[in-house]
Amino acid sequence: MGDRLACNGEAYLHVVVAPLHFDGVEQRCVFAHPHEGGRVVIEVSNLPPARAIIGVFGLDDGAVFPEGAPVNMHVTLRAEKSAPVERDFVAHNRRGLTPYRIDVGDASVSATVSVTSMRVGARSFCFTLTATR
Numbered sequence: 001m002g003d004r005l006a007c008n009g010e011a012y013l014h015v016v017v018a019p020l021h022f023d024g025v026e027q028r029c030v031f032a033h034p035h036e037g038g039r040v041v042i043e044v045s046n047l048p049p050a051r052a053i054i055g056v057f058g059l060d061d062g063a064v065f066p067e068g069a070p071v072n073m074h075v076t077l078r079a080e081k082s083a084p085v086e087r088d089f090v091a092h093n094r095r096g097l098t099p100y101r102i103d104v105g106d107a108s109v110s111a112t113v114s115v116t117s118m119r120v121g122a123r124s125f126c127f128t129l130t131a132t133r
Contacts, residue, residue: 050131
């Protein structure tokens with residue numbers, strides 16, 4: 001729908017690249033909101049050759065509240081003739097972004113990013129994923 005990949009149900013159940021605010025600073029990132037008990041899976045093919053995949057993840061400032069549940073992000077990177085590299089990250093119920101880095105040894109990779117949360121209400125989770133040399 002427009003610039004969003006929408007799921008059935010509430011209007012906030014979608015994936016979109018958008019600017020959100022983290023600790024008061026605007027960051028353009030991939031907003032991914034799963035269904036309750038569900039999983040959003042994003043596939044990215046043919047990233048350019050890179051030494052590492054880097055990025056940030058976190059909860060938008062408006063999503064941080066006392067009863068908030070953490071959001072889990074599982075990243076799988078696949079390069080030809082290599083075993084997949086998998087990493088798990090957790091966005092805790094706090095303001096700000098958390099950086100990450102996954103070394104890939106100067107390879108072209110494909111990525112799968114899975115996002116889940118036990119309670120998804122007001123979980124405005126966002127991440128970036130950049131191939132870097």
